[in-house]
Structure formats: C-alpha cells, structure tokens
Amino acid sequence: AMNDLFFNADTQAAILVDAKNAFNSLNRKTALLNLRFLCPNLAVFAINFYRTPVQLFLVGGNHIMSMEGTTQGCNAAMPMYCISLRPMIDTLAETVSPKDC
Numbered sequence: 001a002m003n004d005l006f007f008n009a010d011t012q013a014a015i016l017v018d019a020k021n022a023f024n025s026l027n028r029k030t031a032l033l034n035l036r037f038l039c040p041n042l043a044v045f046a047i048n049f050y051r052t053p054v055q056l057f058l059v060g061g062n063h064i065m066s067m068e069g070t071t072q073g074c075n076a077a078m079p080m081y082c083i084s085l086r087p088m089i090d091t092l093a094e095t096v097s098p099k100d101c
Contacts, residue, residue: 024069031084
C-alpha cells in the first residue's frame with residue numbers, strides 16, 4: 001500500500017514516522033510550553049513533575065539524568081505526549097487534505 005502511495009502521481013509527500021522510543025524523544029521543554037497553552041490543568045502537574053532532570057538508577061549504584069521525554073510508568077506520560085504533539089498534528093492537518101490521507 002505504501003509503495004502504491006509513494007509512486008502515485010498525485011502524492012506530494014510521504015512522511016515516515018519512527019515511533020521507536022517516541023516517548024523518550026519528546027523535547028521536554030517544548031512539551032511543557034505547549035501544555036501551558038493547550039491544557040493548563042495538566043500543565044501544572046507536568047511542570048512540577050518534569051521541569052528538573054530526574055535520576056534514573058542503574059545496576060551497580062550508578063545513575064543517569066533523564067532530561068528528555070516522559071518517565072515510564074508516569075500516569076501523565078500519555079496525555080503529555082499526545083497533547084505536546086498537537087501543534088505538529090494541526091500544522092499537518094492544515095496542509096494536507098483528507099483525500100490525501
């Protein structure tokens with residue numbers, strides 16, 4: 001199906017989305033800014049929870065700092081991720097007609 005779409009003369013663009021590690025790839029600073037405007041109620045929680053890096057502990061007593069994305073197991077991770085992507089989705093929706101999807 002993708003091959004047919006790609007070689008169709010009416011196709012203007014094709015976007016490949018790699019969702020692998022998507023939650024970890026989210027730019028946290030931008031996500032928190034978007035949440036302030038798009039969902040202020042969630043923004044209060046998310047800003048308090050995600051504004052500073054978090055220590056992730058490794059085997060052997062070492063740790064790394066988590067500075068991007070959302071935290072696995074956080075109840076707000078899915079809504080934060082989805083709402084943060086909304087500006088990109090809206091921009092794509094404005095430039096692509098439904099018949100092209």
